[in-house]
Each structure stands twice: as structure tokens, then as C-alpha cells.
Amino acid sequence: MKKILITGKLHQVALDNLAAQPDLEIDYRPDPPREELLSIVGEFDCIISRSETDIDKELIDKASKLSVIARAAVGIGNIDVDYATQKGILVFNTPAKNTNSAAELTLMLMLSAMRKLVPAHKSMEADQWNRHKFTGTELLGKTIGIIGLGNVGHRVARFCNSFDCKVLAYDPYVSREYCSGHNAEQVTFDRLIAESDLITIHTPKNKETVNMVGDKEIAQMKKGVILINAARGGLFNEEAMVRGLESGKIAAIGLDTWDVEPVKEHPLKNRDNVVMTPHIGASTQEAQYRIGDTVTKETIKALRGEIVSTPVNLPDVHAFENPEAQVYASLAAKLGSFTRQYIGVGFSPQKVEFCYRGDLNQGDWSLIRLSYLKELLQGTAEATVSYVNVLQIAEARGLKIIERADRDFTDYESAIRIILSGDNQQIAIGGTVLGRQRGRLSYLNGFVFEVEPQGRILAVENRDLPGVIGHIGTVLGRNGVNIQQFELSRNVKGGEAMALVLVDEPINTRVMDELKQHNSILQVKVIEL
Incomplete structure (x- = not known):
């Protein structure tokens, strides 16, 4: 007998669906007090929640039998999905019903x-x-x-x-x-x-x-x-x-x-x-019926070990046993986040190419591809972008995905390069892993670097003329911004150059404007990783 705790108000169809299952026991408690919830949650195999219930680390630790968290809506801000994933708990939601x-x-x-x-x-x-x-x-x-x-x-x-x-x-x-x-x-x-x-x-x-x-x-x-x-x-x-x-x-x-x-x-x-109106976008009988009907039918499938339609997480992500795949996937996620912030608004991606060098030409590296796309598309769809649904979201957005070997783009033994193309626009970003555990951003639009993709990075594009480095250092120093690492790369003497500057403090609009005042600086962007 599986036990389900419902902590939010649901349409009657939801209760009827669950009541028709003889192997399920239902406890319907809309909006229970926090202390009450913590005291009883250890009895249940599944929680069906609305936004009012915070399913955080404290609650998950108390829920020793929990295997499924069902969200009766699209948003999952009230659920610690990462911790649920670590615990092997499936999280799914019900998008597009309202x-x-x-x-x-x-x-x-x-x-x-x-x-x-x-x-x-x-x-x-x-x-x-x-x-x-x-x-x-x-x-x-x-x-x-x-x-x-x-x-x-x-x-x-x-x-x-x-x-x-x-x-x-x-x-x-x-x-x-x-x-x-x-x-x-x-x-x-x-x-x-x-x-x-x-x-x-x-x-x-x-x-x-x-x-x-x-x-x-x-x-x-x-x-x-x-x-x-x-x-x-x-x-x-x-x-x-x-x-x-x-x-x-x-x-x-x-x-x-x-x-x-x-x-x-x-x-x-x-x-x-x-x-x-008081946030009534989903407040129709039809929408509430669809949400209640869907979340309970999917819950029944989940508790019986069947595949659900809209999983948010991938509890068995650790099943990718290749440790090199995992560290490259972590790097790819950073590169995806960097790309999303770097392209900003006005870039409509149409094609993404994954180029692999060395050992990455062999084996199943799907986790690398999924990790990059998940971060690239994060926040771009109403549904939460996860490892499970990211390919569907990419397809819906018309994003063509290509994978190929590429032996020529770097001297590193193994590396990845990802080329994102849109309407007459393109960004190429690449990276490698040093010592089997240290991911590095090594390539950006033809410029070569060796930067750990973490923290706060100032990306400066400029003409390769004297005075730019001094200007950047002076502006940052005058505004109390400490430089952690300064990486400079150029394509040809007197051509264009790029600097990736890791800094310790936030970069506000005033600092950005001061940096742009130098005639040789073409573009300044701040990337948060």
C-alpha cells in the first residue's frame, strides 16, 4: 500500500482518480501547518503539492520513504529539486494545463x-x-x-x-x-x-x-x-x-x-x-480540472514505476558511470550558462554543433550535450528545463542539433567546442578538462584562453591597441573591484582582442559605462557563473 500526502487544494477529479486505486492510501490536508507537516511526512511515499508548501532539504530529510514529489502546476520554486535528485526522488510537474x-x-x-x-x-x-x-x-x-x-x-x-x-x-x-x-x-x-x-x-x-x-x-x-x-x-x-x-x-x-x-x-x-485581477490566470474550472486530472494520473504511473510525461529531474543522473563524462558535463553546463548570458537579447539560435576532440570522439557523451542545452535554454520556456525535457524544448524552439568529430580546433588531447548559430550571428565556445577534474574555458570566438568558468567574469572585446589593459585595471581599481585573474588573447597584431577578467566584486552600470569610454573597447559584458 502506497501512501500519498496532498498538501494543496485540488479539483474533485483528482481525489476521485486516487480513490479509485485500491493500492493507494490518500491523506488530503490542504495547507497544513509546517510543524504538522514535518511530524507526519515520514509516513508517505509521495507528496502532491501546490505552491504554498515548501519542500526543502529539511522536509525531504524527514521524508524517509519519499520517492515521488508531484507539483500540481508548472512552477517548482517551492521544491529543492537538486536535493531531491541527490536522494533519488522523482520530481514532476504539470505544465501547459492552464x-x-x-x-x-x-x-x-x-x-x-x-x-x-x-x-x-x-x-x-x-x-x-x-x-x-x-x-x-x-x-x-x-x-x-x-x-x-x-x-x-x-x-x-x-x-x-x-x-x-x-x-x-x-x-x-x-x-x-x-x-x-x-x-x-x-x-x-x-x-x-x-x-x-x-x-x-x-x-x-x-x-x-x-x-x-x-x-x-x-x-x-x-x-x-x-x-x-x-x-x-x-x-x-x-x-x-x-x-x-x-x-x-x-x-x-x-x-x-x-x-x-x-x-x-x-x-x-x-x-x-x-x-x-488577483493572479487568477489559472483560476478556471477547466484548468483546475486538467491540473488535478493530470497530476494524479501521472502520480499513479510514477508510483508503479512507469515513465511520467513531464519529469523535472533525473534521479539516476549518477548512473552515467564514466567519470570523464561527468566532469565534461559539468564544464558543458558552465559553457551553456556562459553562452546564454553572452549572447543576451536579440540572438535567435537556429543550430548548435557539438564538436568533440580526442577521447570524446568515442562512447556515449549525451550527458555533455544535455548539460549544455539545459543551461543554454534555462529560463527561456514556461516549463522548467531539465535533462529529461531539454531536447523536446530545443525541438519546439526549432533548434537543430549536430554532433561531429573535430580534430583541428585545439592542441588539447581532449576538448569540446560548441558552435551556436542564428540569423547571421554565431558564437563558438570551447573547453577542456585538466587533470581529469579541472574544467577550463579554452576558446571563445577564435580567441584562446585558459580560464576556470566560475564566479564573476568580465568579458571585454577591444581593438588591439595600447592602453586598453591599463584602462581596464584603472577603472576597476578606482571602483574597488579586485581582479582575480586577467586573461588576454588576440587574433593578430593590431586586429581585435578579448580579455576575460575574473573579479571578486559586482560590476555595476557605472563601472560598465566607464569601461566603455575607451575608444578601443568594442563591447563589455558581465557573466555570472
């Missing part, structure tokens, strides 16, 4: 903002009748900018096409063909900001997307623009939106998600041109 609900709410916010439904409703409650006061605008013929063309974003695009809108899409992690397939024109972030009548965002929340739209971006928008956020709180800077409303640049706003929830006092509240 996709339509979130997309429909987005459209509702659009229409409500454009047709001034909130103040019109309030006027009726006050026994007023003034039809001309609430003259709005139509979606027909408008240019809709969609930031993030994932599961929800592409459905919003479909809805907007039904209203005969022109749809612009910014998503640096999908191909042009993918956008065209959803009747959206792929554009740069700046063009979307400048040309859209209405902008809606559908991205994950991470350090690259928090405050993605602020004062600078709002200043570049059309006068009378409408902003919609039904994805994650904090993607649009809320203080900047207030200023945009008060200046008249922003005509209206629709918000379902907030930077801090629950929302109490807030400067966006009590405004006729702001449509507000």
Missing part, C-alpha cells in the same frame, strides 16, 4: 482596458449613464507586441490574429520559422517596443526578465500604449508604469500578476485606466 486560461485572461485584460469596462461598470453602479464618456478603441488593425512566444504567448498570438491584428513577437530563443508558424513577425525588442499599440509579456521570471520594461523602454513606446501582464509579477517595473500613466504615455494597463503578492496598498490601484 495555457488557455492564461491566454483568455490576457485577452480579457486587453479588451477591458481598450473598452474602458472598469470605469463604465463603476458608473453604472453609481446610477450614472454616460455612453460617450467611455468611448474606447478596437483591437481590429492594431499592432500587438508579444514578448515571449511560448505556450501562452503563441496562443495569445492566435487570438489576436482572429481580431485581424498585426502581431509582432520578440523571443530570442525561437527561430524565425517558429514565429511565422504562429502568424507572428519576429522582430527585435527595440522594434517591438517602438511600434506596438499594445504590449503583452509571457516570459518566465528570472534575472534577465525582471524589470524588462522600465522607464527607458516606456519612453520609446507610442503615446497611448497599453501594457498587459498576466505572466509573472515584476516583469514590467510597476513604479515605471505609474509614471507612464501619469505622464500620459501609457493609456491603460491590465495586470493579473504583481511584484509582491497579495497586493494591499499600491499606487496602481483605484485608477480607472488600470484593470486589476
Whole structure:
């Protein structure tokens, strides 16, 4: 008899599914107190959770029988997935079950903002009748900018096409063909900001997307623009939106998600041109049914040793017995993270080539490929990118994957080089392992290095002219930034050069601006590993 603890409210179909299984015992305790949970969790083989339950190291250590953690939603921020993996516990989630609900709410916010439904409703409650006061605008013929063309974003695009809108899409992690397939024109972030009548965002929340739209971006928008956020709180800077409303640049706003929830006092509240909802994107009977039905059916499969559809982790990752594969996989993950941060916005990957030298030409090195892709695509999809689903996500993004031998790109006995290509853009990054355990970044866009890929790295591209090294050192020293390692490489005398500078302290915007003031410096980026 397997025991399942349910710590969040689920649709009745979920309870019915589990009750129909004679070999399962169910304990349904929505939102139990923490101390109570810790005292009983050791009895259970499986936990089905919502976001309110923190499944951290302390709880996992108490759960001596636990083999499955099921998340009744897409987000897994409340689960220590890495520690669960170490303990051999399967974690899976239920993505894409509220996709339509979130997309429909987005459209509702659009229409409500454009047709001034909130103040019109309030006027009726006050026994007023003034039809001309609430003259709005139509979606027909408008240019809709969609930031993030994932599961929800592409459905919003479909809805907007039904209203005969022109749809612009910014998503640096999908191909042009993918956008065209959803009747959206792929554009740069700046063009979307400048040309859209209405902008809606559908991205994950991470350090690259928090405050993605602020004062600078709002200043570049059309006068009378409408902003919609039904994805994650904090993607649009809320203080900047207030200023945009008060200046008249922003005509209206629709918000379902907030930077801090629950929302109490807030400067966006009590405004006729702001449509507000309390994070109800998934709050439909249909979405809750799909989530409850799916999470319980997948739980039953997991407890019976069958393969689940949406695993988040890979509990048997240690089964890759080749220690060299593991250390190269760790290096590849670092290179993937470096690549993602280095390319930044505006790069739409279409092809990735994995080139192997030496011993890496033989055997199964799939863990290397998966590790790089997992970090490259991390934070680019609504679903959590894992070893298990990364190839599916890459395929959905139109990313072609090639593997081949390459004996000529380095003098190291064994090494990897990875070439990521997009629209007229390319980045080539490579590395090797020294002494069977020390991973090194050894190659970047034709420049040769030997840098341990960890910590904070300042990547500086410059013309090979006198004074650059001194300028970098002077600026960093003046701002109290200590240099841990300085690696310089050039392709030809008087041509171009690159420096990778490992530093101990954070690099703020002011320091970046000072570094760029030298005429020979072409580009400066900060990479956090």
C-alpha cells in the first residue's frame, strides 16, 4: 500500500482518480501547518503539492520513504529539486494545463482596458449613464507586441490574429520559422517596443526578465500604449508604469500578476485606466480540472514505476558511470550558462554543433550535450528545463542539433567546442578538462584562453591597441573591484582582442559605462557563473 500526502487544494477529479486505486492510501490536508507537516511526512511515499508548501532539504530529510514529489502546476520554486535528485526522488510537474486560461485572461485584460469596462461598470453602479464618456478603441488593425512566444504567448498570438491584428513577437530563443508558424513577425525588442499599440509579456521570471520594461523602454513606446501582464509579477517595473500613466504615455494597463503578492496598498490601484485581477490566470474550472486530472494520473504511473510525461529531474543522473563524462558535463553546463548570458537579447539560435576532440570522439557523451542545452535554454520556456525535457524544448524552439568529430580546433588531447548559430550571428565556445577534474574555458570566438568558468567574469572585446589593459585595471581599481585573474588573447597584431577578467566584486552600470569610454573597447559584458 502506497501512501500519498496532498498538501494543496485540488479539483474533485483528482481525489476521485486516487480513490479509485485500491493500492493507494490518500491523506488530503490542504495547507497544513509546517510543524504538522514535518511530524507526519515520514509516513508517505509521495507528496502532491501546490505552491504554498515548501519542500526543502529539511522536509525531504524527514521524508524517509519519499520517492515521488508531484507539483500540481508548472512552477517548482517551492521544491529543492537538486536535493531531491541527490536522494533519488522523482520530481514532476504539470505544465501547459492552464495555457488557455492564461491566454483568455490576457485577452480579457486587453479588451477591458481598450473598452474602458472598469470605469463604465463603476458608473453604472453609481446610477450614472454616460455612453460617450467611455468611448474606447478596437483591437481590429492594431499592432500587438508579444514578448515571449511560448505556450501562452503563441496562443495569445492566435487570438489576436482572429481580431485581424498585426502581431509582432520578440523571443530570442525561437527561430524565425517558429514565429511565422504562429502568424507572428519576429522582430527585435527595440522594434517591438517602438511600434506596438499594445504590449503583452509571457516570459518566465528570472534575472534577465525582471524589470524588462522600465522607464527607458516606456519612453520609446507610442503615446497611448497599453501594457498587459498576466505572466509573472515584476516583469514590467510597476513604479515605471505609474509614471507612464501619469505622464500620459501609457493609456491603460491590465495586470493579473504583481511584484509582491497579495497586493494591499499600491499606487496602481483605484485608477480607472488600470484593470486589476488577483493572479487568477489559472483560476478556471477547466484548468483546475486538467491540473488535478493530470497530476494524479501521472502520480499513479510514477508510483508503479512507469515513465511520467513531464519529469523535472533525473534521479539516476549518477548512473552515467564514466567519470570523464561527468566532469565534461559539468564544464558543458558552465559553457551553456556562459553562452546564454553572452549572447543576451536579440540572438535567435537556429543550430548548435557539438564538436568533440580526442577521447570524446568515442562512447556515449549525451550527458555533455544535455548539460549544455539545459543551461543554454534555462529560463527561456514556461516549463522548467531539465535533462529529461531539454531536447523536446530545443525541438519546439526549432533548434537543430549536430554532433561531429573535430580534430583541428585545439592542441588539447581532449576538448569540446560548441558552435551556436542564428540569423547571421554565431558564437563558438570551447573547453577542456585538466587533470581529469579541472574544467577550463579554452576558446571563445577564435580567441584562446585558459580560464576556470566560475564566479564573476568580465568579458571585454577591444581593438588591439595600447592602453586598453591599463584602462581596464584603472577603472576597476578606482571602483574597488579586485581582479582575480586577467586573461588576454588576440587574433593578430593590431586586429581585435578579448580579455576575460575574473573579479571578486559586482560590476555595476557605472563601472560598465566607464569601461566603455575607451575608444578601443568594442563591447563589455558581465557573466555570472
